[in-house]
Amino acid sequence: MTVVTRFPPSPTGFMHVGNARTALFNWLYARHHGGKFVVRIEDTDRKRHSEEAVQAIKDGLKWMGLDYDGEIVSQFSRMDRHAEVAQQMLDNGQAYYCYCTPEELEVMRETALKEGRKTFYDRRWRDRSPAPGDVSEEIKPVVRIKAPLEGETTIRDHVQGDVTVRNDQLDDFVLLRSDGTPTYMLSVVVDDHDAGVTDILRGDDHLNNTFRQKVIYDAMGWNLPEFSHLPLIHGQDGGKFSKRHGAQGVHEYEGLGYLSEAFCNYLLRLGWSHGDDEIIPRDKAVEWFNLENIGQSPARFDTAKLDHLNAHYIKTLEADDLLSRCAPFYLERHEIVLDETGRGRIVAGIEELKSRAKTLLQFVDESVFYAKVVPFSYDEKALAMVEEAQDVLRALHDGLSMVTDFTSDAIQDVCKGVAASMADGKLGKVAMPLRAAVTGTTVSPSIFHACEILGQQETCARIQAAIKA
Numbered sequence: 001m002t003v004v005t006r007f008p009p010s011p012t013g014f015m016h017v018g019n020a021r022t023a024l025f026n027w028l029y030a031r032h033h034g035g036k037f038v039v040r041i042e043d044t045d046r047k048r049h050s051e052e053a054v055q056a057i058k059d060g061l062k063w064m065g066l067d068y069d070g071e072i073v074s075q076f077s078r079m080d081r082h083a084e085v086a087q088q089m090l091d092n093g094q095a096y097y098c099y100c101t102p103e104e105l106e107v108m109r110e111t112a113l114k115e116g117r118k119t120f121y122d123r124r125w126r127d128r129s130p131a132p133g134d135v136s137e138e139i140k141p142v143v144r145i146k147a148p149l150e151g152e153t154t155i156r157d158h159v160q161g162d163v164t165v166r167n168d169q170l171d172d173f174v175l176l177r178s179d180g181t182p183t184y185m186l187s188v189v190v191d192d193h194d195a196g197v198t199d200i201l202r203g204d205d206h207l208n209n210t211f212r213q214k215v216i217y218d219a220m221g222w223n224l225p226e227f228s229h230l231p232l233i234h235g236q237d238g239g240k241f242s243k244r245h246g247a248q249g250v251h252e253y254e255g256l257g258y259l260s261e262a263f264c265n266y267l268l269r270l271g272w273s274h275g276d277d278e279i280i281p282r283d284k285a286v287e288w289f290n291l292e293n294i295g296q297s298p299a300r301f302d303t304a305k306l307d308h309l310n311a312h313y314i315k316t317l318e319a320d321d322l323l324s325r326c327a328p329f330y331l332e333r334h335e336i337v338l339d340e341t342g343r344g345r346i347v348a349g350i351e352e353l354k355s356r357a358k359t360l361l362q363f364v365d366e367s368v369f370y371a372k373v374v375p376f377s378y379d380e381k382a383l384a385m386v387e388e389a390q391d392v393l394r395a396l397h398d399g400l401s402m403v404t405d406f407t408s409d410a411i412q413d414v415c416k417g418v419a420a421s422m423a424d425g426k427l428g429k430v431a432m433p434l435r436a437a438v439t440g441t442t443v444s445p446s447i448f449h450a451c452e453i454l455g456q457q458e459t460c461a462r463i464q465a466a467i468k469a
């Protein structure tokens with residue numbers, strides 16, 4: 001049997017980290033088995049539906065490199081089919097019309113609350129049809145399922161193990177609302193069944209729904225898929241992962257300069273393990289992914305670990321690839337499009353830049369000086385430093401313009417000479433203003449090497465511009 005997994009997000013306007021992990025696990029499981037991965041938008045709540053929200057999901061999947069089979073299915077477009085299945089259950093005596101008024105339901109709810117019961121509907125219409133004049137014409141009935149009254153239901157979950165509930169805990173839940181629209185509980189089962197879904201991996205907040213969904217599968221005589229309910233992601237303090245623990249949207253991580261390789265690797269490790277392996281590239285993930293190694297306790301989102309992986313993947317990128325991923329950030333943050341000169345210098349210094357960068361933003365911010373054209377502006381600290389060290393800069397300009405072989409060692413020697421005569425031998429007092437003048441900032445890779453890459457003419461021009469400043 002071909003494995004078919006699915007990703008059925010609600011269109012909330014962005015792709016949440018938790019959803020992204022669910023999508024990744026389902027994708028990996030399908031690809032591992034050479035099966036299919038289908039995507040469905042659970043858009044029956046039309047108030048929340050928007051094309052942008054669908055686009056956000058497509059963008060998230062694309063960025064993560066999770067391709068899907070077939071077209072994205074709109075749950076809303078299948079509402080007639082959901083109603084048809086409800087009708088089948090009515091015809092088979094597995095479901096019934098319930099004519100309760102909102103007031104009657106309210107009384108039942110209050111009684112249940114008082115008695116500490118979870119289920120409240122007293123099944124009064126389960127085995128009864130309205131006699132003429134029995135109910136007001138105005139009441140449009142809902143359709144409820146006949147849930148089992150006795151015994152127990154067990155879900156064999158690949159992560160949670162066997163989970164059992166007493167059937168008297170399962171109410172005769174609603175399949176079709178009084179306006180004829182299907183409930184989530186019905187739609188999800190019909191859509192999964194019709195798509196041939198064999199395996200469902202989703203957050204364990206859905207475990208309770210699974211027992212109800214099984215009632216529908218059983219009523220229809222459909223095969224139950226295999227279930228794996230993943231513990232939810234928590235924050236560092238153990239609370240449910242939320243804004244105060246870190247960015248929530250996949251697009252935010254993209255915007256913060258994380259590579260999708262690192263993000264996916266991190267999400268994979270957040271709830272699944274392969275021995276002690278931390279770095280698991282996509283091909284290995286597909287080869288190794290299984291249900292057995294999904295963790296049973298909630299994983300804590302740890303930005304430091306994500307940074308660590310991101311730094312690793314940045315180091316592995318070829319210069320061309322890295323710079324094309326950085327291009328939007330050079331533009332957005334610095335209004336710079338790399339020309340040949342800037343690009344050539346960055347490539348010349350790329351190993352050091354890569355070794356420092358935890359994110360693409362850091363890489364961009366620490367390399368952009370190579371692409372600047374004199375005169376450029378300085379950040380606040382650099383400006384103060386440049387203003388304070390005019391004499392040092394003059395001496396540096398004189399010394400550096402005389403160097404014949406403009407290497408990092410020779411540049412350092414000039415700085416040492418200036419330090420000895422003007423700064424009590426303190427190299428930092430010379431190197432820092434040099435950095436400020438040459439980069440416009442106070443953070444950069446080794447300034448001697450950077451000057452060597454910029455070349456004598458450019459370095460001296462930058463110092464000269466700072467002297468005039």
Ligand code: GLU
Pocket residue numbers: 008009010042188202206
């Ligand atoms: N639409 C549901 C959600 O976003 C998913 C339902 C499911 O996985 O069955 O939480």
